Amino acid sequence: MFKLKLHWQILIALIIAVIYGLIFTEYAYLVTWMGDLFLRALKMIIVPLILTSIISGVTSIGDAQNLGRLGLKTITYYITTSLFAIITGLFLVNLIQPGVGADLGLKKDVPELAAASGDIWEIIFRMVPTNIFEALVSFDILAIIFFSILFGFFITKLESNQKDFLTNLFNSGFEVMMKLTHFIIRFTPLGILGVVVGVVADQRENLGAVLGSLSKYFVTVLIGLIIHSTITLPLIIRTIGKVNPWKHFQAMTTPLLTAFSTRSSSATLPLTIDAIESNAGVSNKISSFVLPLGATINMDGTALYECVAAMFIAQAYGIEMSVVQQVLIVFTALLASIGAAGIPMAGLVMISVILTAVGLPLEGVGLILAVDPFLDMCRTTVNVFSDSCGTVTIAKTEGEILKV
Ligand code: ASP
Numbered sequence: 001m002f003k004l005k006l007h008w009q010i011l012i013a014l015i016i017a018v019i020y021g022l023i024f025t026e027y028a029y030l031v032t033w034m035g036d037l038f039l040r041a042l043k044m045i046i047v048p049l050i051l052t053s054i055i056s057g058v059t060s061i062g063d064a065q066n067l068g069r070l071g072l073k074t075i076t077y078y079i080t081t082s083l084f085a086i087i088t089g090l091f092l093v094n095l096i097q098p099g100v101g102a103d104l105g106l107k108k109d110v111p112e113l114a115a116a117s118g119d120i121w122e123i124i125f126r127m128v129p130t131n132i133f134e135a136l137v138s139f140d141i142l143a144i145i146f147f148s149i150l151f152g153f154f155i156t157k158l159e160s161n162q163k164d165f166l167t168n169l170f171n172s173g174f175e176v177m178m179k180l181t182h183f184i185i186r187f188t189p190l191g192i193l194g195v196v197v198g199v200v201a202d203q204r205e206n207l208g209a210v211l212g213s214l215s216k217y218f219v220t221v222l223i224g225l226i227i228h229s230t231i232t233l234p235l236i237i238r239t240i241g242k243v244n245p246w247k248h249f250q251a252m253t254t255p256l257l258t259a260f261s262t263r264s265s266s267a268t269l270p271l272t273i274d275a276i277e278s279n280a281g282v283s284n285k286i287s288s289f290v291l292p293l294g295a296t297i298n299m300d301g302t303a304l305y306e307c308v309a310a311m312f313i314a315q316a317y318g319i320e321m322s323v324v325q326q327v328l329i330v331f332t333a334l335l336a337s338i339g340a341a342g343i344p345m346a347g348l349v350m351i352s353v354i355l356t357a358v359g360l361p362l363e364g365v366g367l368i369l370a371v372d373p374f375l376d377m378c379r380t381t382v383n384v385f386s387d388s389c390g391t392v393t394i395a396k397t398e399g400e401i402l403k404v
Contacts, residue, residue: 007253009189014261017193021200028201031194038191041184042267045177047136049270050292051148052174057288058152059167067153073397074290077390078298079334084232085382086333089224089304090311090326096223098216098308099315126339141266141296141341174288181270188254188271192261199261199373209370217312218371224304225382233300233389241393247404251279252388259384263376265295265342268384276388281403282395290394294387295342301379301386302347303337310354313364325358332357347379348372 004012021028061067093099129135129143136144155166210218234245249256255272262268273291276282310329314321321329336350348365355362392404 006185006188007257010192010254010257010261013189013193014196014257017196018200020193021197022204025201025204028197032198032201033194034190035192035194035196035198038184038187038194039262039264039267041187041191042262042270045180045184045270046141046266047139047144048173049177049181049273050141050144051136052170052177053273053284053288054145054148054292055152055155055170056167056174057285058149059155059170060285061289062156064153067149070286070289070394070398073394074293074390077393078294081233081236081300081386081390082298082303082334082337083330085224085228085300085304085386086307086330088227088232089221089307089333090330092220092224092227093308093311093315096216096220097315098220099312122339139341141292145292145296174284177270178274181274185254185271185274188258192258196261199263199377203373206370206373210374214368214371217308217368218375220312221305221308221375222378224308225301225378228300228304229382229385233386237389237393241389241396243392243396243402243404248280248389248392249385251275251404252385255384255388256381260377260381263344263373263380265299265380265383265387267342268380269295269342272384272388276391279403280388280392281401282391283400286395286398286400287391290391291387294390295384297338298387298390299337299340299342299347299379299383301382302340302350303333304382305347305375305379306333306336306351306354309351309368310358310360313351313355313367314358314360316367317361317364319360321358328358329354342383344376344380345372347376 017031020031024030058067061070126140127142127146129140129147132143132147134140135147152170155163155170157163158166237243237245237248252272252275255268255275258271259265259268269292272295273287276287276291277284307329310333311321311326332354336353337347339353340346340350348369351365351368352362354360355364392402395402
């Protein structure tokens, strides 16, 4: 029987969801439960998936030298692409100047921001958990990753019978998690239908802001994201990774559509791992190390958006940003994107880090609130795309033969 590929099913679900959400707004609840259930199922598998995938990945990478090389490549790729993204954003925001003359009447108070205004050191400190069980329970992904890398590394230092036992245990655990992931993936079209109907129904009145006074800001971020994902990243994977960007994009359609709909890199992670292994042909050794790390610290879309948003707020308040301040914005945007969790709207909260660093008014965040859910969809897609580009590039430089 003719069977539609999963990404087509998801695309159709997306279109139906937008139409349904706009027309039958009051009846959104009839389908949103499917989205809630789907997101719960994804969240259910994230922590055990990250734990088993990193531990099994690190044990298969083996010695300290290999791990160090892979780690260095990963971090270098993540930081470089995020910086490219931020610079693209900075260039565009200076060129288009979306905030000049923006309507300050839109200002809203965001009381929870003061509490969230982050300290840069905290992001680094957070990596080392005081209590690993607390980190597991509270979804502290960076801390879980840090612990798993150490745990996996020291497994390789054990006597051979203990080492084999634990390696097998975590490999088997990871296999179970991937089987579970496959099972949940089958429900993606229905899940996305539910999630997107909810978003459209909720955000209906904010659609005006996208078309109205915030349109210039919205378009600036969007152009930046498009440039980064259609020019910068493809150039990197083509030149360094010798990967065909179009084939790679096709291999990643399911996780990209899921990222767009769920607005969460972490929730998308199981699908990203599956697509990169099954469609792109990357080994589990590489993907299980590079992707979980990427979903948490590599957010090119968020980095670009942080920079444009901070500059937009400065422009809207009529505050001139000196070159030094703009450089400060670049670095704090990088840190904010590393520190942002892979969950919806995390980037919005992290803007307070930048505003505090350069002395801009925190209430400025109120200006950009209305269009944030839409930008969140787009930046999360770019975040996931960049993780996947990094994984294929690193796999190629490690000598793997891929399908893309
Ligand atoms: N939602 C984004 C993500 O999960 C983070 C952000 O809000 O920018 O990747």
